[in-house]
Amino acid sequence: MPDPIAISSELLDRLARISSGSLTTELFRKGLRQCFLVGLKALNPACAKFAGEAFTMRYIPAREDIDTYATLTPYPNPMNLQWEAVEQIGPRQVLVIDSRNDVSSASAGNVLLTRMMVKGCAGVVTDGAFRDGLEIGQMAFPAYARDVVASTRLSTHHAADLNVPIACAGVAVYPGDILVGDGDGVTVIPRAMAAEIADLCEARDAFEAYVQLRIAAGESLYGVYPPTPQTRADYAAWQAAGSKPEDAPKIRAETVS
Secondary structure: OOOOOOOOHHHHHHHHOOOHHHHHHHHHHOOOOOOEOOOOEEOOHHHOOEEEEEEEEEEEEOOOOOOOHHHHOOOOOOOOHHHHHHHHOOOOEEEEEEOOOOOOOEOOOHHHHHHHHHOOOOEEEEOOEEOOHHHHOOOOOOEEEOEEOOOOHHHOEEEEEEOOOEEEOOEEEOOOOEEEEOOOOEEEEOHHHHHHHHHHHHHHHHHHHHHHHHHHOOOOOOOOOOOOHHHHHHHHHHHHOOOOOOOOOOOOHHHOO
8 A cells, every 4th residue: 555645743733723614615626525523512612623633443332242341451451442542542643433423322531531632642533422521621632522421331332443444423534534623523634635625725714714804894795705706806905915814804985885
């Protein structure tokens, strides 16, 4: 297999500043219709922004003769792939858990998330639930889930595979894909497209900040958004004048109601 495309820390930093709206729009324009993990929320909204490389874990339904408390001890225990994932994952990676959209028991809890946090991981995402929601909600670590539940993972989940293609919230995630969270949710970017999408989205975010200012100043949607050639020309002139997104754009008198 060819070597994976290099993803720099600088590129991840850029992606972490991009909005999910711009990401999903530019991915749609590239033919990828649904890359957003619908229904997942950050347990700590104040610490929701991240970008990282996917390290995947796949759960299957638990079975009573296999998933017992003894599975957790002693450690190291190659049968306990959940803990193996937490020990193997590296800095700037995000643990992405396929929990089959099942929230009946926890995908993980605050102790495992703390271990990943101190290792410098980018975050953790599950389409299931976490336990210790209050504690995780106070951690400076991006953690996205569908819900919070107290039941132990062994009740309904068995960790079957690490670093294989998975589904998370109905979206295909391959090891090494780039995940970006911005508070609104999490978007999956194919690794090979990450640099191109960053370039496109930075330009889109800057332009849409300009458009939003014009709409906020009283202009109609028509003629401004979606942009006409005149709107784009106005934006180019605004940029050339050295204006910044936080500056109010000059609104032509005839467009102000």
